[in-house]
Amino acid sequence: MAALSVMTGGGSWFLALALGVTLLKCLLIPTYHSTDFEVHRNWLAITHSLPISQWYYEATSEWTLDYPPFFAWFEYALSHVAKYFDQEMLNVHNLNYSSSRTLLFQRFSVIFTDALFVYAVHECCKCVDGKKACKELTEKPKFILSVLLLWNFGLLIVDHIHFQYNGFLFGLMLLSIARLFQKRHMEGAFLFAVLLHFKHIYLYVAPAYGIYLLRSYCFTANKPDGSIRWNSFSFVRLISLGLTVFLVSALSLGPFLALNQLPQVFSRLFPFKRGLCHAYWAPNFWAVYNALDKVLSVIGPRGFLRCLILCALSSFMFGWHVHEKAILLAILPMSLLSVGKAGDASIFLILSTTGHYSLFPLLFTAPELPIKILLMLLFTIYSISSLKTLFRKEKPLFNWMETFYLLGLGPLEVFCEFVFPFTSWKLKYPFIPLLLTSVYCAVGITYAWFKLYVSVFTDPPVGKTKKQ
Amino acid sequence: MEKWYLMTAVVLLGLTVRWTVSLNSYSGAGKPPMFGDYEAQRHWQEITFNLPIKQWYFNSSDNNLQYWGLDYPPLTAYHSLLCAYVAQFINPDWIALHSSRGYESQAHKLFMRATVLIADLLIYIPAVVLHCCCLKEISTKKKIANALCILLYPGLILIDYGHFHLGLALWGVLGVSCDWDLLGSLAFCLAVNYKQMELYHSLPFFCFLLGKCFKKGLKGKGFVLFVKLAGTVVASFTLCWLPFFTERAQALQVLRRLFPVDRGLFEDKVANIWCSVSVFLKIKDILPHHVQIIVSFCLTLLSLLPACVKLTLQPSPKGFRFTLVSCALSFFLFSFQVHEKSILLVSLPVCLVLSEIPFMSTWFLLVSTFSMLPLLLKDDLLMPSVVTTMAFFIACATSFSIFEKTSEEELRLKSFSVSVRKHLPRFTFLPRIIQHLFIISVITMVLLTLMTVTLDPPQKLPDLFSVLDSWLINSVTSLRKSGRGDPRQREEAPFTR
Numbered sequence: 001m002a003a004l005s006v007m008t009g010g011g012s013w014f015l016a017l018a019l020g021v022t023l024l025k026c027l028l029i030p031t032y033h034s035t036d037f038e039v040h041r042n043w044l045a046i047t048h049s050l051p052i053s054q055w056y057y058e059a060t061s062e063w064t065l066d067y068p069p070f071f072a073w074f075e076y077a078l079s080h081v082a083k084y085f086d087q088e089m090l091n092v093h094n095l096n097y098s099s100s101r102t103l104l105f106q107r108f109s110v111i112f113t114d115a116l117f118v119y120a121v122h123e124c125c126k127c128v129d130g131k132k133a134c135k136e137l138t139e140k141p142k143f144i145l146s147v148l149l150l151w152n153f154g155l156l157i158v159d160h161i162h163f164q165y166n167g168f169l170f171g172l173m174l175l176s177i178a179r180l181f182q183k184r185h186m187e188g189a190f191l192f193a194v195l196l197h198f199k200h201i202y203l204y205v206a207p208a209y210g211i212y213l214l215r216s217y218c219f220t221a222n223k224p225d226g227s228i229r230w231n232s233f234s235f236v237r238l239i240s241l242g243l244t245v246f247l248v249s250a251l252s253l254g255p256f257l258a259l260n261q262l263p264q265v266f267s268r269l270f271p272f273k274r275g276l277c278h279a280y281w282a283p284n285f286w287a288v289y290n291a292l293d294k295v296l297s298v299i300g301p302r303g304f305l306r307c308l309i310l311c312a313l314s315s316f317m318f319g320w321h322v323h324e325k326a327i328l329l330a331i332l333p334m335s336l337l338s339v340g341k342a343g344d345a346s347i348f349l350i351l352s353t354t355g356h357y358s359l360f361p362l363l364f365t366a367p368e369l370p371i372k373i374l375l376m377l378l379f380t381i382y383s384i385s386s387l388k389t390l391f392r393k394e395k396p397l398f399n400w401m402e403t404f405y406l407l408g409l410g411p412l413e414v415f416c417e418f419v420f421p422f423t424s425w426k427l428k429y430p431f432i433p434l435l436l437t438s439v440y441c442a443v444g445i446t447y448a449w450f451k452l453y454v455s456v457f458t459d460p461p462v463g464k465t466k467k468q
Numbered sequence: 469m470e471k472w473y474l475m476t477a478v479v480l481l482g483l484t485v486r487w488t489v490s491l492n493s494y495s496g497a498g499k500p501p502m503f504g505d506y507e508a509q510r511h512w513q514e515i516t517f518n519l520p521i522k523q524w525y526f527n528s529s530d531n532n533l534q535y536w537g538l539d540y541p542p543l544t545a546y547h548s549l550l551c552a553y554v555a556q557f558i559n560p561d562w563i564a565l566h567s568s569r570g571y572e573s574q575a576h577k578l579f580m581r582a583t584v585l586i587a588d589l590l591i592y593i594p595a596v597v598l599h600c601c602c603l604k605e606i607s608t609k610k611k612i613a614n615a616l617c618i619l620l621y622p623g624l625i626l627i628d629y630g631h632f633h634l635g636l637a638l639w640g641v642l643g644v645s646c647d648w649d650l651l652g653s654l655a656f657c658l659a660v661n662y663k664q665m666e667l668y669h670s671l672p673f674f675c676f677l678l679g680k681c682f683k684k685g686l687k688g689k690g691f692v693l694f695v696k697l698a699g700t701v702v703a704s705f706t707l708c709w710l711p712f713f714t715e716r717a718q719a720l721q722v723l724r725r726l727f728p729v730d731r732g733l734f735e736d737k738v739a740n741i742w743c744s745v746s747v748f749l750k751i752k753d754i755l756p757h758h759v760q761i762i763v764s765f766c767l768t769l770l771s772l773l774p775a776c777v778k779l780t781l782q783p784s785p786k787g788f789r790f791t792l793v794s795c796a797l798s799f800f801l802f803s804f805q806v807h808e809k810s811i812l813l814v815s816l817p818v819c820l821v822l823s824e825i826p827f828m829s830t831w832f833l834l835v836s837t838f839s840m841l842p843l844l845l846k847d848d849l850l851m852p853s854v855v856t857t858m859a860f861f862i863a864c865a866t867s868f869s870i871f872e873k874t875s876e877e878e879l880r881l882k883s884f885s886v887s888v889r890k891h892l893p894r895f896t897f898l899p900r901i902i903q904h905l906f907i908i909s910v911i912t913m914v915l916l917t918l919m920t921v922t923l924d925p926p927q928k929l930p931d932l933f934s935v936l937d938s939w940l941i942n943s944v945t946s947l948r949k950s951g952r953g954d955p956r957q958r959e960e961a962p963f964t965r
Contacts, residue, residue, distance in 0.1 A: 002620070015867045023859045027488040027852065162728065366578055370487045370585070378480040385473030 012135060014125070014146055018118045021150050022111060025160045029107045032365045033163040037106060038096055039063040040075070040163070041089050047072055048079035048090045052255055056265050060092050066268045069252045070197040074145045074165075078109055096325050110159055110167060117171035123178040127301075128339055141339035144386045148335045149174075153356045153379035154328045162362050164325070169199050177308070177333060181301040185217040186244065193245045197252035200269050203313040204329065205308045212304035213241055236365060302337070306456050309333050313351075313449045324362070327355040327445070342391040347451050349387060350402060354444030357366050357409050361434055369417065405444060412440055474612045475601075479593055486588065489625050489856065490581040493848040504847070506580065508536040509548070509568060511561065516545050517552035518565040520712045525722050530565065539725045542708050547632060551583050570770065591635030593619070596819075599642055603823055611824065613867030617830075618819045620863050622837040622856035623812050626849055633662040634816050637669055641792070641820065644676060645785035651699050653677065657704035664726045668799040668813045672791040675776045679783030728805065751846030752963055764804045770797040786824070792817035808843055811836045826868035831906055832882040834861060838913045841920065850921060 041425035085105040221232040312330040338348035414431035496504015600615040636659035643652020684690035
């Protein structure tokens with residue numbers, strides 16, 4: 001009994017939040033799932049039934065393996081559990097197989113792997129200092145951050161309805177960020193390298209990692225005014241970082257190098273012709289170049305986090321073949337900044353509200369309509385109100401223009417989902433709701449990107465104001 | 469109120485959970501020829517829309533009473549009629565006379581679920597929020613936590629028909645507790661006219677209001693209040709039953725449908741005294757029918773009399789809520805023809821006293837959900853039941869720190885244990901016993917659930933699991949009844965078994 005009372009006592013709010021959202025995820029099991037469900041079932045089948053040499057060549061299904069090798073190994077590990085649920089799903093020729101046991105297994109695998117995300121959030125909360133001594137639990141930055149991350153609307157609907165495995169991947173990313181905040185640079189670098197070999201989309205933010213590690217880890221000391229002490233460069237540290245990345249890559253790509261399959265693997269991972277290659281990477285380099293000179297004087301983990309978010313947002317804005325789900329890459333790290341400063345909170349709220357709304361077209365079925373509206377309202381109302389309460393002593397978070405913009409999302413949703421389907425335009429111009437949604441959200445996301453850019457350039461260098 | 473956004477979040481979460489649970493199967497899905505409660509609701513829309521009022525409760529070629537005939541009071545019929553008008557607008561096939569029998573489609577399921585959700589949103593949820601906001605002497609955070617627990621109570625989420633009557637009854641309780649007596653009694657009359665089982669709650673209402681009249685003085689304000697209340701009750705009943713007063717036969721037929729005394733002491737396996745006793749003593753075979761009615765009437769009356777008398781003499785909102793629990797339990801345990809779902813009529817008042825005795829209330833609510841397990845398993849609702857029960861348990865455990873508050877005073881068993889200590893001075897370990905009983909009962913519930921799901925019962929005792937379930941529930945509810953006494957009460961709490 002004493003053990004139970006300890007468990008349910010004061011410090012267990014985090015556990016309650018984590019368990020609560022896990023139970024909600026269980027309730028979402030019977031909802032609609034997209035073709036991504038079949039994609040992952042196919043990968044389970046490929047990794048289980050075929051030898052490694054066939055993994056990146058197999059093309060019975062249209063959903064070929066196009067994630068890096070670590071993810072393939074992950075699917076391989078899952079497949080050994082899957083065989084106890086339903087052996088048939090591991091047959092490569094069983095296209096679109098989705099028995100109830102398959103569904104149960106797949107959904108549970110996403111829920112289960114989210115444990116890494118929960119752990120990462122727990123570590124991130126440790127990095128958020130409660131400067132304001134709040135006795136009230138619901139007003140502590142740690143509490144608000146936990147809710148914003150654990151109950152993130154985008155992650156819930158993309159992972160647990162649409163079906164994907166973003167939870168544990170973002171867990172890896174948040175964990176590596178937390179390690180960098182805790183000055184455990186080698187671990188952070190290692191975790192990020194591992195993450196890259198799970199899903200290469202995180203290459204978008206690799207420049208931020210590279211520059212920060214170079215700046216804060218390889219240069220071991222700063223001058224009193226915060227700028228680099230050039231003669232404190234440590235070759236040893238640079239080599240050890242390089243070695244870590246090299247070893248991880250060797251573990252991942254090694255087997256395929258031995259089989260002479262590297263070109264095939266890369267063609268699967270980066271599926272576009274040479275000409276478009278420049279268009280894909282150029283905006284990213286451009287964004288990085290612009291930030292480079294300022295970044296070198298913005299030291300500290302917060303500067304790194306801003307840089308990371310900027311990279312993610314820039315590539316979302318200008319990248320090629322970007323999926324709307326990639327907005328999560330910017331929203332989740334931004335949550336960490338939002339509980340620190342009022343300005344960041346304002347940017348986060350605009351970004352997250354419009355970003356989450358832009359995910360609405362992913363769930364287009366009628367039974368899921370109330371779910372997405374209710375969860376969106378839940379997250380939006382909570383995030384805006386809790387952050388407003390947290391920063392109530394500073395100036396208001398939104399000006400009238402921003403308020404109107406955000407409120408405009410309501411009528412937009414009503415029009416797109418409830419009014420438009422009953423008008424005559426539905427047959428002639430069925431793309432109008434999608435177009436309106438994309439354009440309206442693009443305005444908000446661009447505005448948030450712009451504000452973030454400005455804040456990076458106008459904020460005083462962190463090294464001068466306080467110790468890191 | 470401050471922190472309104474947290475209350476809004478709680479309401480939104482409650483709605484989300486309700487909708488996601490409703491995505492699962494419904495009762496009687498794909499099971500011709502009779503299907504289930506879902507088909508009953510659809511059928512009533514068909515009947516009320518297509519037939520004139522005079523034929524609703526009568527057997528005819530168009531209205532076969534054997535196939536889900538209307539057996540609830542007129543307000544249910546009017547509600548079905550309203551839904552039928554909406555259904556007609558969307559898709560007339562759903563309620564076409566005769567041809568829509570057994571109609572099942574994704575769109576229709578969405579429509580039916582939406583009507584339930586909207587009814588909950590408009591009636592039940594505002595009542596819960598208002599109740600929690602009006603609670604005295606607790607912090608805002610506790611009020612919001614209270615609302616969360618009530619909204620997460622699994623019983624009301626998993627049973628898939630609407631809870632209009634419970635919402636109306638809750639408004640009745642609120643009105644009467646906040647001294648809006650006329651509105652409260654109107655709301656309660658409407659609730660009774662919606663489902664006749666609300667009569668379980670009628671005695672406490674009557675005693676409380678009577679007590680208020682006595683307090684104000686029989687000559688003067690009290691008498692005026694009494695007349696006004698009587699007028700309200702008569703008016704609301706007349707309004708609902710107006711179309712059926714034209715002929716005597718009409719009213720009698722409706723009453724016959726509402727109170728089917730021919731159906732016997734109990735049906736199926738229900739967690740009350742009669743069913744549990746009948747495992748050893750086949751009451752149904754021993755006693756003749758009319759004696760069964762008299763015995764059950766007397767026992768019911770005996771068990772609820774003390775609480776009601778006390779309420780009449782000392783009316784207070786707190787006493788009112790406790791008496792509601794007590795009376796509803798008495799009816800559930802001893803009454804005639806009790807259905808498993810009637811446990812919800814007990815659960816609702818228990819939700820209202822959640823903030824006052826969190827430990828016992830949580831225990832009861834968990835057990836009440838478990839009592840409906842056979843019904844839920846029949847409807848393929850195992851996963852949602854387990855998930856919502858766990859969510860409810862976690863919410864209650866963290867909101868009220870129930871495992872820390874198990875002293876004698878907090879369990880409201882002080883007077884009982886004090887009187888026992890007069891004879892047995894060493895009797896100080898009551899809270900410990902109760903805590904251990906709780907753990908044992910939780911483990912038993914989990915085991916029974918696992919067994920029901922995985923094993924098949926031995927052939928001689930096909931209903932073994934359901935009967936074991938009902939025994940467990942019986943023991944817990946009786947224990948609960950023993951703890952009903954107000955600690956300020958001088959005499960011993962009534963200990964009924």
